[in-house]
Amino acid sequence: MSVSQPRVLVVEDEPAQREVLAYNLEAEGFAVSRAENGEEALLLVEEDKPDVIVLDWMMPHLSGIEVCRRLKIRPETRAIPVIMLSARSEEVDRVRGLETGADDYVIKPYSVLELMARVRSHLRRVRPSTVGQRVEYQDIVLDAESHRVTRGDTELKLGPTEFRLLSTFMEKPGRVWSRELLLDRVWGRDIYVDTRTVDVHVGRLRKALTQFDGSDPIRTVRGSGYSLG
Incomplete structure (x- = not known):
């Protein structure tokens, strides 16, 4: 695994859906962890915090809504973007998901291309250098796409x-x-x-x-x- 790969956790109780998501994310260059239920998801986040979580709403025992709520009340996991997947298309459901703390809400069936774009969009916020963004701190500029770093007017090797x-x-x-x-x-x-x-x-x-x-x-x-x- 490339050490610079951004990490995505896929939480989905349907094996076929889980593997389709993982396959497409890995094809996009992401390192993917898989969880088949909410309890496993919380354990994986505790062991190794991902950069983005793709989370199914409807799961037995511990729902995606409850997983999201628990993640968002903890300071150490609050900032991890959560993309909620759900077959619930009513506005009240979307509002509930977002109010629980989800950063995005995608209705099933969804476009895989759109979902990949949403993952990249949230990743740009939390790990901009992994998606080729230009990052600045004071007089230091890092351009991930060209792999160049400058400080002031000087390029650093x-x-x-x-x-x-x-x-x-x-x-x-x-x-x-x-x-x-x-x-x-x-x-x-x-x-x-x-x-x-x-x-x-x-x-x-x-x-x-x-x-x-x-x-x-x-x-x-x-x-x-x-x-x-």
Whole structure:
């Protein structure tokens, strides 16, 4: 799995529907996790927070509405975009889904192309660098499509790992990233890398960012990790 792949969790109790969704999302370049019920979905989110959740409303035991409600009341999962899928087409149902916290509401049967576009749209908000967006923080500009980084008027030469590190930091300035989270996001869950490797690459990134004016935008948070700003 490419370490830069955005992650989508598909929650659907119908196996055929679940696999069709997963197949199309993977074809679009997303890393897909699957859950067949609400309980499993909550466990997967706890283990590995996805970037976007595609959530079916009608499921046994724990409905999509209840899953969405639980996710949106928790500070650590509140910001994850939830796209609700439902055969309920009445306005009152759509309003209920949105009021529960869903970020989008798609009525079945739906166009797969439209759903993919909606996933990308929400992803642009939470992880802009993964969809080729230009991201800025103070005088640092990262262009994911051309793979270029500039600070002020100077283009910086970054290795692939340092580029992914900076992309991660710039998506959420001010957020403190633990070494474990950075390993997961930048190197990937399937690759074993010692946490000290993070410190080495953050040091290289700092050197590249400070080689001209000396100001260091990366903050070390003792006992926690690193933050941009």
